[in-house]
Amino acid sequence: MGQRILIENPSLYLxxxxxxxxAAETDFLxxxxxxxxxxxxxDVNNIFVTCQNLGWNRDDYLxxxxxxxxxxxxxxxxxxxxxxxxxxxxxxNHGGPVAPEVWAIYQDLLTASGPLPSLIEWDTNVPExxxxxxxxxxxxxxxxxxxxxSKECVA
Numbered sequence: 001m002g003q004r005i006l007i008e009n010p011s012l013y014l015x016x017x018x019x020x021x022x023a024a025e026t027d028f029l030x031x032x033x034x035x036x037x038x039x040x041x042x043d044v045n046n047i048f049v050t051c052q053n054l055g056w057n058r059d060d061y062l063x064x065x066x067x068x069x070x071x072x073x074x075x076x077x078x079x080x081x082x083x084x085x086x087x088x089x090x091x092x093n094h095g096g097p098v099a100p101e102v103w104a105i106y107q108d109l110l111t112a113s114g115p116l117p118s119l120i121e122w123d124t125n126v127p128e129x130x131x132x133x134x135x136x137x138x139x140x141x142x143x144x145x146x147x148x149x150s151k152e153c154v155a
Contacts, residue, residue, distance in 0.1 A: 006041035006071045007032060011092035012050040022056040026064025039071035042116075044109065048102045049078050049090040058105055067113040075106060075139065076121040095124040098135055107142050115146040 009029060032038060042065070051058040077096030081089050098106075098120065110116065120135050 004037065004039050004071065006039045007036075008041040008043055008074070009046050010050070011043075011046040011053075013053055013089060013091075015054050022051065022058075022061035023064055025050070025056075026061055030064070030066045033066050033069040038069075040066070040069045041072050041074065042070045042109070043074040043076065043092075044106045045074070045076040045078055045092055045098070045102050045121075047105055048099065049092045052088075052090050059108070062105070062108055062112065067109075070113060070116055073106070073109065073116045073118045074121050075102060075118060075135075093124060094121045096122075097131075098138070103138060103142065106139070107145070110142060110146045115143050118143065 007029075009025075012025075029040060033040065047058060047061055050056065051061055075098045076092065076094045077098055079091045079093045079095060081091060083089050106118075118139050120132070120139065122132060122135070126132075
């Protein structure tokens with residue numbers, strides 16, 4: 001097809017054997033990029049959800065990513081639930097506004113990478129257009145702080 005495929009970082013809810021740290025996850029993504037030539041579709045909400053659920057450090061996760069391979073960034077909302085042991089679990093559900101912590105990760109990412117094409121995912125409980133526009137405006141402000149010319153946000 002002549003196009004580079006972008007692979008998305010997953011939301012994790014349980015630690016996989018051998019993947020017990022942000023470094024293991026980003027090492028895997030880096031190896032995937034290096035060996036296949038693919039790019040990354042970086043879902044910032046997935047970073048937050050995974051790091052919260054597994055107790056990983058989000059700064060370590062960001063530092064471990066091959067930033068030059070990121071072709072697109074996704075932002076989304078998540079839900080919170082409690083598992084059988086009473087532990088909070090975040091669930092990537094694209095059903096609400098982008099959380100402040102996710103905006104902070106997005107800001108840190110763009111500070112390190114420069115502006116990137118960005119998309120807000122809101123697939124369930126879709127609000128009025130004006131609410132989506134406000135979310136997009138938040139992304140535009142962060143994009144405008146990047147060192148390079150910004151690209152449009154798509155909601």
